[in-house]
Every structure is written in structure tokens, then in C-alpha cells.
Amino acid sequence: MEQILEQSGWVMPLLIATAKALLVIVVGWMVAGTVSRLVRKRVNANPEIDATLGNFAASIVKWIILLMVLVAVLSLYGIEATSLVAMMGAATLAIGLALQGTLSDLAAGFMLILFRPYKLGQYVDIGGTAGTVKDINLFVTELATPDNVQIIVPNGQAWGSIITNFSHHDTRRVDLVFGIDYEDDAEKAMQIVLDWARADSRVMGDPEPWVRVTNLGGSSVDITSRIWVQAADFWDVKFDMTKGVKEAFDKGGVSIPYPHTVMVQRAG
Known part of the structure; x- marks a missing residue:
């Protein structure tokens, strides 16, 4: 009996940590969504700032908060921030190779916001795919065709394609x-x-x-x-x-x- 209790002594702390982790994930996800919406609303409220920038800033804030949530969840399992940084450093090469496309989309998203080849509400053709720009975030550009079909274009493909902007000029x-x-x-x-x-x-x-x-x-x-x-x-x-x-x-x-x-x- 004592042996069984000794072997099961780690179960309860694990269950408690898991419950706390789920709570942190749910609350963190809600906070990330709420804060990102507030950022989008505040930025877009300024008429001198393009709405495209508001959506992009909201996307960045959301992912930063989610990253903080991930660190908090791992700390509940005894993984300290310093250890996490070391692990991430060791895994950087593997992650980079596995997520080449994602990292390319992320970099392209910043280039799209920096050079602004298109903005929200404009009708564009991106590499043969045409539609009205509905959203630009860290990884993808969302288009809507004239018959209201949603099209998701990875930012890496958008930045590397010929872009025809039909709405750029008045x-x-x-x-x-x-x-x-x-x-x-x-x-x-x-x-x-x-x-x-x-x-x-x-x-x-x-x-x-x-x-x-x-x-x-x-x-x-x-x-x-x-x-x-x-x-x-x-x-x-x-x-x-x-x-x-x-x-x-x-x-x-x-x-x-x-x-x-x-x-x-x-x-x-």
C-alpha cells in the first residue's frame, strides 16, 4: 500500500498543474482576443492611421500575449523561463527548418505593412487571384471575391507575386x-x-x-x-x-x- 501511494504521489500535483494550465490557457486566450480588439479599435479610431496598420498591430499584440501564456503554462510544470530560453535556443535550428514557410510569411507580413502595396478595402489581383482585401495579419492576407468567396493568401506568396492594385489611384x-x-x-x-x-x-x-x-x-x-x-x-x-x-x-x-x-x- 505504501508503495502504491509513493508511486501515485506525483499524480495529484500533475492534475493540479494541468488544471491550472487549462485555466491559464482559457483566460490567456480570452485576454489576448480582448486586448487585440481594443488595440484595433484604438488604432483605427485615429483617422490619420490606416486601418491596415490597426489590424496588423492587433495581430502582433495577440501573438505576444499567447507567447506569454505559453511561458506561464510551461512554468506550471516546473520549466523555468531560463530553461525555456535554453531549450528554445537549442531547438531554433530545427524549428526554423520545419517552419520555413511560416517564418517566410511572418517576414513578408512585415514587408507588406512597411511598403503597403495594398490596404484594407482595396480590390487587388495577387498572382492571378483577385478580390477585395478584408484582413492583413502576421501570416496571411484575406481576400473576398465579388461573389463573396473567402480566399486566404499566405503573405510569403503575396509578397513574392505580381500585385495589381485596381483601387490605388482615384x-x-x-x-x-x-x-x-x-x-x-x-x-x-x-x-x-x-x-x-x-x-x-x-x-x-x-x-x-x-x-x-x-x-x-x-x-x-x-x-x-x-x-x-x-x-x-x-x-x-x-x-x-x-x-x-x-x-x-x-x-x-x-x-x-x-x-x-x-x-x-x-x-x-
């Missing part, structure tokens, strides 16, 4: 091509497109709308229009102009031909 150019029949009056068609562009208040006067014949295609004479608008009006103007010019062509007697083939038959 203005954008709308390019549209209209094909007319070879027998139609090109000058008349160009004037219809130009009049439509000038009549829309969303179209900028500087630079002025540009309309030219740009190609003689196999079935049509191609007229290209280039107009400048505010970035927020890009898609609305593009769709409205496509519909409006089609209706104006119908009223003005300008036809949009279908692709066709002319057959030539020679006698004999």
Missing part, C-alpha cells in the same frame, strides 16, 4: 470597343460615342474623352473610346455606356454587324 480609364458595319458612316458613329460620353456627368472632362477608329476587322470597323472616371464609378459607367451607345446606334441608323463570311465563286 481615377481609372474606361476602354470600350464598338464595331460598326463597313458601309456605315464612321464619323457619325464616332460622334455618337463622343456625345454620349460628354453627356454623362460621371465622365471627366480632363483628360477629354478620346474616340478613334483603331482597327479594320474581318467583319467590322472598330471604334475605340477611352474615357476617365472616378475609380468608384468604373463599372457603372462601363455598363451604362455599353448599353447607351448600343441604343444610340439603333436610333442613329448605325449597325453593329455579326461576324460573317463572304464566298466568291468563279465561273469555269
Whole structure:
């Protein structure tokens, strides 16, 4: 009996330490979430600070608190901070090799925040993946596609890819091509497109709308229009102009031909 008690004497301290560790983990996780939200709220409350920085700072604070929680949990099992540092130092090489991708994402996250190739709310294309930036944290960038599908891009891949930012500038150019029949009056068609562009208040006067014949295609004479608008009006103007010019062509007697083939038959 005494031997059994001696062998089981370590069980109770282990259970107590485990219970304390679980309590520390739960409380630490809650504190980390609460503090990170407060940091995000306080930083984003300043209009002079970009919201992207607030989210990134909140992510850093959360991970620092969780690291402190890890140290506290290990200390409950008798592992002192100095011993922990020594263990981490010995395991640095192994961890670095095992987490090359994660460490790369972490470093890339700092580079993204430092150079700001994109910010929250902007529509971007990252290496062929397009969407609106919803979040940037230490390890990943979260995008949402136009049909509201979530896409997670590791920061390492984002930093190493070609980034196209459609929202960086305040203005954008709308390019549209209209094909007319070879027998139609090109000058008349160009004037219809130009009049439509000038009549829309969303179209900028500087630079002025540009309309030219740009190609003689196999079935049509191609007229290209280039107009400048505010970035927020890009898609609305593009769709409205496509519909409006089609209706104006119908009223003005300008036809949009279908692709066709002319057959030539020679006698004999």
C-alpha cells in the first residue's frame, strides 16, 4: 500500500498543474482576443492611421500575449523561463527548418505593412487571384471575391507575386470597343460615342474623352473610346455606356454587324 501511494504521489500535483494550465490557457486566450480588439479599435479610431496598420498591430499584440501564456503554462510544470530560453535556443535550428514557410510569411507580413502595396478595402489581383482585401495579419492576407468567396493568401506568396492594385489611384480609364458595319458612316458613329460620353456627368472632362477608329476587322470597323472616371464609378459607367451607345446606334441608323463570311465563286 505504501508503495502504491509513493508511486501515485506525483499524480495529484500533475492534475493540479494541468488544471491550472487549462485555466491559464482559457483566460490567456480570452485576454489576448480582448486586448487585440481594443488595440484595433484604438488604432483605427485615429483617422490619420490606416486601418491596415490597426489590424496588423492587433495581430502582433495577440501573438505576444499567447507567447506569454505559453511561458506561464510551461512554468506550471516546473520549466523555468531560463530553461525555456535554453531549450528554445537549442531547438531554433530545427524549428526554423520545419517552419520555413511560416517564418517566410511572418517576414513578408512585415514587408507588406512597411511598403503597403495594398490596404484594407482595396480590390487587388495577387498572382492571378483577385478580390477585395478584408484582413492583413502576421501570416496571411484575406481576400473576398465579388461573389463573396473567402480566399486566404499566405503573405510569403503575396509578397513574392505580381500585385495589381485596381483601387490605388482615384481615377481609372474606361476602354470600350464598338464595331460598326463597313458601309456605315464612321464619323457619325464616332460622334455618337463622343456625345454620349460628354453627356454623362460621371465622365471627366480632363483628360477629354478620346474616340478613334483603331482597327479594320474581318467583319467590322472598330471604334475605340477611352474615357476617365472616378475609380468608384468604373463599372457603372462601363455598363451604362455599353448599353447607351448600343441604343444610340439603333436610333442613329448605325449597325453593329455579326461576324460573317463572304464566298466568291468563279465561273469555269
